[in-house]
Amino acid sequence: MKIAITGKGGVGKTTFAAMISRLFAEEGYSVLGVDADPDANLALALGFPKELIDEIVPISEMKSLVAERTASTPGSFGTMFKMNPKVSDIPERYCKEYNGVKVLTMGTVDTGGSGCVCPEHVLLKTLTSHLILGNKDVIVMDMEAGIEHLGRGTAKNVDAFIVVVEPGERSLQTYRKVKKLAEDIGVKKILVVGNKIRDRKDESFILNHIEEDECLGFIHYNPNIVDSDRSNLSPYDVNHQIKEEVKNISNKLKGVI
Numbered sequence: 276m277k278i279a280i281t282g283k284g285g286v287g288k289t290t291f292a293a294m295i296s297r298l299f300a301e302e303g304y305s306v307l308g309v310d311a312d313p314d315a316n317l318a319l320a321l322g323f324p325k326e327l328i329d330e331i332v333p334i335s336e337m338k339s340l341v342a343e344r345t346a347s348t349p350g351s352f353g354t355m356f357k358m359n360p361k362v363s364d365i366p367e368r369y370c371k372e373y374n375g376v377k378v379l380t381m382g383t384v385d386t387g388g389s390g391c392v393c394p395e396h397v398l399l400k401t402l403t404s405h406l407i408l409g410n411k412d413v414i415v416m417d418m419e420a421g422i423e424h425l426g427r428g429t430a431k432n433v434d435a436f437i438v439v440v441e442p443g444e445r446s447l448q449t450y451r452k453v454k455k456l457a458e459d460i461g462v463k464k465i466l467v468v469g470n471k472i473r474d475r476k477d478e479s480f481i482l483n484h485i486e487e488d489e490c491l492g493f494i495h496y497n498p499n500i501v502d503s504d505r506s507n508l509s510p511y512d513v514n515h516q517i518k519e520e521v522k523n524i525s526n527k528l529k530g531v532i
């Protein structure tokens with residue numbers, strides 16, 4: 276299963292990506308978390324210790340790896356290079372693992388303004404699309420906020436986009452834009468998780484603005500999540516209710532993918 280977590284900035288994408296990754300790992304899946312946000316913080320939300328985070332080298336900074344696999348010259352643009360680089364060994368060789376979740380960080384790829392056909396991006400895109408997964412393998416991509424990544428198609432080969440929304444018009448507007456653009460690039464399924472829910476009214480507000488069968492479930496506003504961020508803990512470890520909510524969402528997800 277390959278899923279990409281998207282939505283407006285601050286809605287809880289990284290929080291949710293980390294929690295569902297931890298849950299899958301606990302259930303015995305082999306989980307690869309791909310941090311596709313240039314402002315990377317997935318490893319932190321997964322509970323990685325600081326020292327291990329410092330050891331993570333973003334793919335975009337592995338210049339010689341990119342050059343070797345794409346047969347390009349570092350920094351080249353507009354020259355010929357391989358469009359189908361070998362990627363199968365990358366998760367094992369270049370990921371850091373903690374709490375049963377492997378993490379790969381994409382880093383900042385200079386998009387060059389033209390759909391980005393630079394070697395770095397080709398390697399990253401191939402990585403998330405060509406890794407062959409067994410039925411106990413999961414890739415969870417934590418995307419950059421907003422819609423820009425849709426133009427680059429970074430996550431176009433996933434099984435589903437999960438758009439995280441909060442009970443408010445602004446994040447629902449981002450949901451509508453994501454949905455439109457994702458459909459344009461051929462993403463098969465768009466699903467929604469409502470986060471920071473306070474009451475039934477919040478749930479109805481979201482349900483009234485999305486298609487009924489898209490909703491995977493809700494996560495309540497939970498002060499423990501805020502505390503976990505402040506104390507540098509994984510939100511998955513701080514409260515039993517959150518685990519239950521994420522479990523319900525993941526069960527529903529397994530049923531629709």
Ligand SMILES: Nc1ncnc2c1ncn2[C@@H]1O[C@H](COP(=O)(O)OP(=O)(O)O)[C@@H](O)[C@H]1O
Nearest residue numbers: 284285286287288289290471495496497500504
């Ligand atoms: N259900 C929740 N209850 C309370 N705070 C939350 C919840 N989900 C996320 N947050 C907080 O919201 C902030 C943004 O979350 P984050 O996952 O970093 O968002 P994003 O990745 O979408 O930018 C963080 O401070 C996080 O702790």
Ligand SMILES: [Mg+2]
Nearest residue numbers: 288289290312
């Ligand atoms: Mg984030």
